[in-house]
Amino acid sequence: MTTKKLNLHIENTxxxxxxxxxxxxxxxxxxxRHRALARHIGKVSFGWDGDILEATLASADLxxxxxxxxxxxxxxxxxxxxxxxxxxxxxGVLPLDWLPRGTVFTNNSGAHGHKAEQYMIMxxxxxxxxxxAIVTNQHARRWEALYSPSITGMTAVIVGLGDLGEAxxxxxxxxxxxxxxxxxxxxxxxxxxxxxxxxHLDKVLPLADFVVLAVPLTAETRNLLNAxxxxxxxxxxxxxxxxxxxxxxxxxxxxxxxxxRLAGAVLDVVDPEPLPAGATLWSAxxxxxxxxxxxxxxxxxxxxTIDLWFENLALFLAGKRLKRRIDPKLGY
Amino acid sequence: MTTKKLNLHIENTxxxxxxxxxxxxxxxxxxxRHRALARHIGKVSFGWDGDILEATLASADLxxxxxxxxxxxxxxxxxxxxxxxxxxxxxGVLPLDWLPRGTVFTNNSGAHGHKAEQYMIMxxxxxxxxxxAIVTNQHARRWEALYSPSITGMTAVIVGLGDLGEAxxxxxxxxxxxxxxxxxxxxxxxxxxxxxxxxHLDKVLPLADFVVLAVPLTAETRNLLNAxxxxxxxxxxxxxxxxxxxxxxxxxxxxxxxxxRLAGAVLDVVDPEPLPAGATLWSAxxxxxxxxxxxxxxxxxxxxTIDLWFENLALFLAGKRLKRRIDPKLGY
Numbered sequence: 001m002t003t004k005k006l007n008l009h010i011e012n013t014x015x016x017x018x019x020x021x022x023x024x025x026x027x028x029x030x031x032x033r034h035r036a037l038a039r040h041i042g043k044v045s046f047g048w049d050g051d052i053l054e055a056t057l058a059s060a061d062l063x064x065x066x067x068x069x070x071x072x073x074x075x076x077x078x079x080x081x082x083x084x085x086x087x088x089x090x091x092g093v094l095p096l097d098w099l100p101r102g103t104v105f106t107n108n109s110g111a112h113g114h115k116a117e118q119y120m121i122m123x124x125x126x127x128x129x130x131x132x133a134i135v136t137n138q139h140a141r142r143w144e145a146l147y148s149p150s151i152t153g154m155t156a157v158i159v160g161l162g163d164l165g166e167a168x169x170x171x172x173x174x175x176x177x178x179x180x181x182x183x184x185x186x187x188x189x190x191x192x193x194x195x196x197x198x199x200h201l202d203k204v205l206p207l208a209d210f211v212v213l214a215v216p217l218t219a220e221t222r223n224l225l226n227a228x229x230x231x232x233x234x235x236x237x238x239x240x241x242x243x244x245x246x247x248x249x250x251x252x253x254x255x256x257x258x259x260x261r262l263a264g265a266v267l268d269v270v271d272p273e274p275l276p277a278g279a280t281l282w283s284a285x286x287x288x289x290x291x292x293x294x295x296x297x298x299x300x301x302x303x304x305t306i307d308l309w310f311e312n313l314a315l316f317l318a319g320k321r322l323k324r325r326i327d328p329k330l331g332y
Numbered sequence: 333m334t335t336k337k338l339n340l341h342i343e344n345t346x347x348x349x350x351x352x353x354x355x356x357x358x359x360x361x362x363x364x365r366h367r368a369l370a371r372h373i374g375k376v377s378f379g380w381d382g383d384i385l386e387a388t389l390a391s392a393d394l395x396x397x398x399x400x401x402x403x404x405x406x407x408x409x410x411x412x413x414x415x416x417x418x419x420x421x422x423x424g425v426l427p428l429d430w431l432p433r434g435t436v437f438t439n440n441s442g443a444h445g446h447k448a449e450q451y452m453i454m455x456x457x458x459x460x461x462x463x464x465a466i467v468t469n470q471h472a473r474r475w476e477a478l479y480s481p482s483i484t485g486m487t488a489v490i491v492g493l494g495d496l497g498e499a500x501x502x503x504x505x506x507x508x509x510x511x512x513x514x515x516x517x518x519x520x521x522x523x524x525x526x527x528x529x530x531x532h533l534d535k536v537l538p539l540a541d542f543v544v545l546a547v548p549l550t551a552e553t554r555n556l557l558n559a560x561x562x563x564x565x566x567x568x569x570x571x572x573x574x575x576x577x578x579x580x581x582x583x584x585x586x587x588x589x590x591x592x593r594l595a596g597a598v599l600d601v602v603d604p605e606p607l608p609a610g611a612t613l614w615s616a617x618x619x620x621x622x623x624x625x626x627x628x629x630x631x632x633x634x635x636x637t638i639d640l641w642f643e644n645l646a647l648f649l650a651g652k653r654l655k656r657r658i659d660p661k662l663g664y
Contacts, residue, residue, distance in 0.1 A: 017477050118457060118483055121507075125454035131622075135467045138621045141614040143606035145349050145623050147630025151450055174506060175453075274475035282473040289470045290463075291477050298479025 005042030007079075009056040011065035013049050019301040020086050022046070022064060030306035037313050064309060066093055074100035082316060085326075086305050088112055088163065088295075089244055091217035096328040106312060106324045107332075111304045112295035113167040116242060119294035120171035123266040124151060124210055127238035132264055132286045152176040154209035159201065159224065161189050162332075164242055164295060165214035172210075180204050205232040210240060216332035217244035227252035230262065238264040242294050245271030250281065257284040268294035337374030339411075341388040343397035345381050351633040352418050354378070354396060362638035369645050396641060398425060406432035414648060417658075418637050420444055420495065420627075421576060423549040428660040438644060438656045439664075443636045444627035445499040448574060451626035452503035455598040456483060456542055459570035464596055464618045484508040489540035491533065491556065492547035493521050494664075496574055496627060500544045512536050537564040542572060548664035549576035559584035562594065570596040574626050577603030582613065589616040600626035 012021045024046060031038035045056040053067055057077040064084045067073075070093070073080065080103050085093075088109045099105050126132070128151040137144050156172040158165050161183045169191035172179045181192035182201050189195050196204055205211065211233065215221040225239065225248045233239075239262065241248055250271055256262040264286035273292055275281060282289065297304060312322045326332060344353045356378060363370035377388040385399055389409040396416045399405075402425070405412065412435050417425075420441045431437050458464070460483040469476050488504040490497050491514045501523035504511045513524035514533050521527050528536055537543065543565065547553040557571065557580045565571075571594065573580055582603055588594040596618035605624055607613060614621065629636060644654045658664060 017479065019479050114484075115482055118507075119461065122454055122457035122461060122463075125450060125457075129451070129454060129622075129625075131454075134622050134625075135620065136471075137623070138614060139468075139471050141607075141609040141611070143623050145625055147349065147351050147625050147628055147633075149631035150447055150629050152446075175450075275473075277473040279473070282470060288463075288467065290461075290466050291469070291475050293461075293466075293477055293479050296479055297482050299481035301479075 006040055006061040007043040007045075007056075007059050008041050008062045008064065009045045009047060009053075009060040011047045011050075011053065011063060011067050013065070013068065015049075016086075017296075019296055019298050020305070022086070022302050022306060026302045026306065030303065030310065033307070034310040034313075037310050037317070040313070040317055064305075070098040073098060073103070082106070082312075082322070084108070084309055084312070086302075089216060090326055090332065091244060094218070094331050096326065096331075099328065104322055105326045105328075106322055107326055108305055108308060109163045109324045110308050111163075111297075111301065113163045115297045116164050116167035116295040117171045117174075119242065119268070119290075120168045120212070120240070121175055123240045123242075123288075123294075124156070124172065124175050124177065126266055126288055127210060127240070127264045128154070130264070130286070132288050135288075136285070153178070155180065155207050156210040156212060157182060157204050157208035158192070158212040158214060159183075160213070160215035160243065161192065161195070162214065162216070165212070166191055167295075168212045168214050168240075168242070172212075177210070180207065202229065202232055205229055206234065208233060208237050210238050213239070213241040213243040213247050215243050215247055217246055218331040221247050223247070223249055225249065225253075230256055233262060235261055236263045238262070238266070240266045242268045245269045245273065254281050254284045254287075257287055260285075262286075264288075266290070268292055338372055338393040339375045339377075339388075339391050340373050340394045340396065341377045341379060341385075341392040343379045343382075343385065343395060343399050345397070345400065347381075348418075349628075351628055351630055352637070354418070354634050354638060358634045358638065362635065362642065365639070366642040366645075369642050369649070372645070372649055396637075402430040405430060405435070414438070414644075414654070416440070416641055416644070421548060422658055422664065423576060426550075426663050428658065428663075431660065436654055437658045437660075438654055439658055440637055440640060441495045441656050442640050443495075443629075443633065445495045447629045448496050448499035448627040449503045449506075451574065451600070451622075452500045452544070452572070453507055455572045455574075455620075455626075456488070456504065456507050456509065458598055458620055459542060459572070459596045460486070462596070462618070464620050467620075468617070485510070486541035487512065487539050488542040488544060489514060489536050490524070490544040490546060491515075492545070492553075492575065493524065493527070494546065494548070497544070497546035498523055499627075500546050500572075500574070504542075504544075509542070512539065534561065534564055537561055538566065540565060540569050542570050545571075545573040545575040545579050547575050547579055549578055550663040553579050555579070555581055557581065557585075562588055565594060567593055568595045570594070570598070572598045574600045577601045577605065586613050586616045586619075589619055592617075594618075596620075598622070600624055 082104045085107045129148045130146045155178045157180045158168045159182045161181045179192040181195040186197040266288045268290045414436045417439045461480045462478045487510045489512045490500045493513045493515045511524045513527040518529040598620045600622045
């Protein structure tokens with residue numbers, strides 16, 4: 001056990017939504033939940049958009065939240081041992097050439113699964129129930145009986161089986177779907193009926209009633225669901241993206257929704273975000289766009305974040321390997 | 333067992349959606365599923381909007397589907413022993429003064445539970461996820477991060493615990509809600525954490541995060557969720573109606589949605605149906621209107637209907653009391 005107390009800087013940014021801000025009352029409440037661990041923390045500072053960053057970095061051992069200015073961190077923060085992102089996706093700060101050697105970088109994977117599962121349950125039903133068309137009719141004041149079949153027994157192909165992909169798989173099983181998982185290795189997963197590796201993606205896409213994108217955005221996953229792969233899907237299939245906008249060829253998707261080549265889509269992430277008012281995507285038929293809110297608990301996101309961080313703090317103090325470490329080579 | 337074969341007339345109406353039409357191929361497939369029972373059926377006729385009604389009624393023992401003209405049925409159909417409605421709600425043919433004495437009248441309750449459960453799962457999440465506002469934003473091409481809390485642990489008050497109410501309760505338990513059922517008698521139900529009788533409705537409404545209407549429309553349930561009862565609800569509560577439009581004071585509901593006194597509503601039924609294009613209800617905020625499709629399997633409704641009917645035919649042939657009999661006094 002480390003005996004010297006550790007200084008912690010918490011860096012918030014107004015650009016990010018308030019639900020992710022870690023404020024003194026939330027920190028204090030978390031310390032009450034994790035009393036023994038919290039005793040190892042010395043000074044705690046709360047900064048906003050870099051306002052006190054230079055003064056605190058000099059003595060900070062730990063940082064929660066990514067400073068906008070990450071230039072020469074090794075010199076500015078000579079004691080920095082661990083930096084934690086309050087997001088799960090860290091594609092915005094890749095490549096990790098700014099990360100000082102010997103500093104561990106963790107993300108917030110694990111904070112999103114519970115809410116993501118709820119969103120995914122809704123998303124499967126939204127697609128099966130033709131809700132995009134029904135809501136479009138509502139806006140046009142048009143009553144048209146659009147019936148839908150039972151969802152039971154349909155098939156979800158879930159690409160990525162991390163925190164979000166597992167949530168999508170749990171949701172799918174609860175909804176009564178067959179689950180085919182696609183991941184780097186074909187390693188079994190208890191929420192999937194079958195798991196295949198990426199090289200078999202094109203073989204399972206034609207089986208999908210629902211395709212779920214739940215991968216981190218990396219050089220490898222950019223444009224993963226491209227036009228050619230979309231054309232492997234059944235015309236009755238629906239696409240759900242809870243990953244990052246650029247993992248789908250958005251223009252190709254829009255074209256296929258407009259032509260009826262694809263039955264529908266639910267996109268929680270798009271490219272770019274926020275989607276500009278002039279984007280034609282807004283009005284594509286059979287599409288539901290949610291504003292990147294699928295996986296964040298609007299009430300307890302910060303609390304969940306600090307709890308995950310404390311879990312890692314216990315490992316840190318014990319000199320063990322932290323969970324949710326970003327691999328600089330893989331980028332997630 | 334009856335030895336004489338029974339003549340069956342199947343009356344379809346073009347006014348009802350095609351999913352409820354029972355056509356010769358569906359009848360033939362059902363007879364293959366129920367071979368032994370089907371042997372007791374003699375002549376089968378398929379009529380449309382009364383076209384062959386007079387000719388077939390004279391010799392019909394059994395009728396599926398309600399003839400539009402029900403005047404003097406006892407004289408026109410002297411052998412009629414049993415008439416079956418392909419709908420669950422029979423409020424459209426109340427009072428039952430047209431029903432010949434000695435003719436049993438059954439409804440299609442039981443055909444809707446499986447699909448209703450799926451709709452209800454979606455409806456709870458639609459309300460909790462603020463989807464009406466998100467979709468309105470989409471139509472206005474507006475990106476606004478509307479976050480929502482986890483739904484786990486919230487409370488549903490479900491009024492009516494028949495086929496639909498039980499489906500709403502099963503859905504609620506799957507979603508992670510506490511369930512308070514309200515019905516005629518406070519008799520326990522395995523899908524509800526607690527059941528109270530109607531006289532305690534006003535005591536449980538203030539506990540609801542979701543209020544679900546799942547009652548038949550009768551003189552007793554008309555206007556059941558009136559303005560005074562709405563004002564017992566938390567402002568954060570959402571209302572879901574899968575029963576019949578008139579069980580809610582629709583004008584009072586619209587007013588409370590517009591003023592923000594209620595957080596949202598999902599209505600699968602409204603008054604009147606179809607809702608006229610000029611109705612102001614279409615554009616009430618935080619409201620999702622679906623066109624009376626929540627509980628009907630768009631693929632297998634007719635098959636499910638005939639299977640339920642054959643289940644009753646077995647009872648009929650054995651001289652036993654049929655299931656799903658309409659009580660002329662209660663009206664359901």
